[in-house]
Amino acid sequence: xxxxxxxxxxxxxxxxxxxxxxxxxxxxxxxxxxxxxxxxxxxxxxxxxxxxxxxxxxxxxxxxxxxxxxxxxxxxxxxxxxxxxxxxxxxxxxxxxxxxxxxxxxxxxxxxxxxxxxxxxxxxxxxxxxxxxxxxxxxxxxxxxxxxxxxxxxxxxxxxxxxxxxxxxxxxxxxxxxxxxxxxxxxxxxxxxxxxxxxxxxxxxxxxxxxxxxxxxxxxxxxxxxxxxxxxxxxxxxxxxxxxxxx
Amino acid sequence: xxxxxxxxxxxxxxxxxxxxxxxxxxxxxxxxxxxxxxxxxxxxxxxxxxxxxxxxxxxxxxxxxxxxxxxxxxxxxxxxxxxxxxxxxxxxxxxxxxxxxxxxxxxxxxxxxxxxxxxxxxxxxxxxxxxxxxxxxxxxxxxxxxxxxxxxxxxxxxxxxxxxxxxxxxxxxxxxxxxxxxxxxxxxxxxxxxxxxxxxxxxxxxxxxxxxxxxxxxxxxxxxxxxxxxxxxxxxxxxxxxxxxxxxxxxxxxxxxxxxxxxxxxxxxxxxxxxxxxxxxxxxxxxxxxxxxxxxxxxxxxxxxxxxxxxxxxxxxxxxxx
Numbered sequence: 001x002x003x004x005x006x007x008x009x010x011x012x013x014x015x016x017x018x019x020x021x022x023x024x025x026x027x028x029x030x031x032x033x034x035x036x037x038x039x040x041x042x043x044x045x046x047x048x049x050x051x052x053x054x055x056x057x058x059x060x061x062x063x064x065x066x067x068x069x070x071x072x073x074x075x076x077x078x079x080x081x082x083x084x085x086x087x088x089x090x091x092x093x094x095x096x097x098x099x100x101x102x103x104x105x106x107x108x109x110x111x112x113x114x115x116x117x118x119x120x121x122x123x124x125x126x127x128x129x130x131x132x133x134x135x136x137x138x139x140x141x142x143x144x145x146x147x148x149x150x151x152x153x154x155x156x157x158x159x160x161x162x163x164x165x166x167x168x169x170x171x172x173x174x175x176x177x178x179x180x181x182x183x184x185x186x187x188x189x190x191x192x193x194x195x196x197x198x199x200x201x202x203x204x205x206x207x208x209x210x211x212x213x214x215x216x217x218x219x220x221x222x223x224x225x226x227x228x229x230x231x232x233x234x235x236x237x238x239x240x241x242x243x244x245x246x247x
Numbered sequence: 248x249x250x251x252x253x254x255x256x257x258x259x260x261x262x263x264x265x266x267x268x269x270x271x272x273x274x275x276x277x278x279x280x281x282x283x284x285x286x287x288x289x290x291x292x293x294x295x296x297x298x299x300x301x302x303x304x305x306x307x308x309x310x311x312x313x314x315x316x317x318x319x320x321x322x323x324x325x326x327x328x329x330x331x332x333x334x335x336x337x338x339x340x341x342x343x344x345x346x347x348x349x350x351x352x353x354x355x356x357x358x359x360x361x362x363x364x365x366x367x368x369x370x371x372x373x374x375x376x377x378x379x380x381x382x383x384x385x386x387x388x389x390x391x392x393x394x395x396x397x398x399x400x401x402x403x404x405x406x407x408x409x410x411x412x413x414x415x416x417x418x419x420x421x422x423x424x425x426x427x428x429x430x431x432x433x434x435x436x437x438x439x440x441x442x443x444x445x446x447x448x449x450x451x452x453x454x455x456x457x458x459x460x461x462x463x464x465x466x467x468x469x470x471x472x473x474x475x476x477x478x479x480x481x482x483x484x485x486x487x488x489x490x491x492x493x494x495x496x497x498x499x500x501x502x503x504x505x506x507x508x509x510x511x512x513x514x515x516x517x518x519x520x521x522x523x524x525x526x527x528x529x530x531x532x533x534x535x536x537x538x539x540x541x542x543x544x545x546x547x548x549x550x551x552x553x554x555x556x557x558x559x560x561x562x563x564x565x566x567x568x569x
Binding site for chain 1: 426427428431432434435437438439441442443444445446447448449450
C-alpha cells in the first residue's frame with residue numbers, strides 16, 4: 001500500500017530524515033517509534049505531502065506521489081492527524097468533521113450525515129453540536145481521528161493520537177483504532193505509548209537520528225540492543241542484560 | 248438551500264422594497280442608495296475576508312475597476328451602460344483572480360496579504376490618475392441622458408430598487424456559499440489552513456474562487472456608484488475610503504455572516520447621518536460618532552451587532568430554561 005524508499009529530508013545543514021525506508025502492507029497496523037527528535041513527524045510530513053523529500057521516493061499503491069500536494073494525496077486516500085491538534089476552533093464539532101466528509105460528498109446534507117455517523121463512531125456523539133474549542137484534550141484527539149476518517153481514507157497516518165490521554169481514555173480508544181483497521185483501513189502510527197504499540201501493531205519501525213535502526217514485530221524490536229541504546233544511551237543494553245542475569 | 252434559509256432574505260428585501268413608497272425626499276433616498284452601494288461593496292469584502300479570513304485592505308481595486316469600466320466603456324466606446332456595468336463586474340472578477348493568483352500562489356497571508364492588496368489598489372489609483380484614457384485627474388463625466396435603456400432614471404426610487412435587488416441577490420449568493428461545500432472549505436481555510444489541506448481542500452483554488460467572487464461583487468458596487476453619481480475620478484474609484492468602508496461594515500455588523508455587511512453599513516451610516524442632522528453645526532461630529540461606534544463594536548461586540556443579538560437571545564433562552 002505505502003512504500004517509502006530511501007527518503008531523506010534536509011533542513012539546511014540538519015538531516016532530519018536520513019535514507020529511511022519503510023513499508024505498510026494493506027490492512028495492517030504499522031508502528032513508527034523512536035526517541036524524541038528522531039524525525040518521526042518529519043517522515044510523516046513527507047508521506048502526507050506537507051514537505052517534499054530532498055531525496056528518495058514515496059510510493060502509494062505503486063505510484064510515485066513524492067511531488068503531490070497534500071490535498072492531492074488526501075484525494076488519493078491518505079489522511080493524517082496532527083500531533084499538535086489543529087481543530088477549526090470557530091466551528092462546531094460536527095462542522096469540523098463535515099469538512100473532511102466534503103472530500104467525497106459534494107452535497108452539504110450528505111456530508112453532515114456522514115460526519116454525524118463518523119462522530120458517533122469515535123465516541124463524539126454527545127459533543128457534536130458543541131464548539132470544537134470546548135473539547136478536552138481527549139475530545140480533540142478524537143476529533144482529529146474523526147475528521148481524518150471522514151475523508152474515507154485507505155491509509156490513515158496517526159501522529160501520537162494517544163499522547164496526553166490518561167490510561168482509561170487510552171483503553172477506550174484502542175478498540176476504536178482496531179475496528180478502523182478491521183474495516184479495511186491501513187494504519188501507520190507514531191506512538192510513544194508502548195502498551196498501545198505492543199497491543200495494536202504487527203510491524204514496528206524504529207527511527208533514531210533520522211535513520212531506521214530496527215524493524216520487526218514489536219516484541220522483537222523491544223529486545224533489540226540497538227533500540228534500547230537509542231533510547232537509554234550507549235552501554236544500556238549490556239547493563240540491562242547483566243542486571244537481568246543477576247536477578 | 249432550504250426554504251428556511253431563503254425566507255428571511257426574501258421577506259427583508261420585500262419589506263425594504265416598499266421604502267420608496269413612503270419616503271420621497273431626495274436627500275433621504277440619496278443617503279439610502281449610497282448606504283446600499285457601501286453595503287454591496289462590503290458584501291463583496293465579506294465573502295473573502297469574513298468567510299475566507301483573507302483580510303484585504305485594497306477592495307478599492309475592485310470598486311474602482313467596476314466604476315471606471317462602467318464609465319469609460321460608455322463614454323469612450325459608446326457601449327450600452329447596462330452592458331458596460333456587466334463588463335465592469337466581470338472585470339472586477341478578473342482583477343480579483345489576478346491579485347489572488349499573484350499573492351496566494353506565493354503563499355502571502357495575514358498582514359502581508361493585506362499590504363499587497365493595499366499596494367495594488369494604490370498603484371491602480373496612481374495609474375488612473377496619470378493615464379490619459381481615464382481622463383487623468385479630471386476624471387470621467389457620464390453624460391446626462393435620462394432613459395431606462397441608458398441606466399439613468401427620473402426617480403431615485405428606481406435606483407434604490409436596483410441597488411436593493413443587487414444587495415438581495417448577493418444575500419442569496421452568500422447564503423448559498425454558507426450552505427455549500429465551497430463555503431465549508433472556505434471557512435476551513437480561515438480557521439486552519441494546514442488542517443484544511445490535510446482534509447483534501449485545495450486551498451489555493453478555494454481562495455482564488457473567493458477573491459474572484461468578492462472582486463465581482465465589489466466591482467458591481469463601483470459600477471452602480473458611477474451610474475448613480477455619473478462621475479468617477481481616481482480618488483473616488485480607487486481611493487482608500489472605499490477599502491475602509493468595505494472592511495468596517497462587516498466588522499461592525501458581523502464578520503462572516505450573511506446579513507453582517509448590510510447591518511453594519513446601515514448602522515454606521517445611519518447613525519452618522521442622524522448625528523449630522525441633529526448636530527449639523529458641529530463640523531466632523533458624524534465622523535466622531537462613526538469612530539466611536541467602531542471602537543464600541545470592537546471592544547464590546549467582537550462578533551459584531553449580529554453576534555451581540557445572538558448572544559443576548561441565547562442568554563434570554565438560558566434564563567427561561569433556569
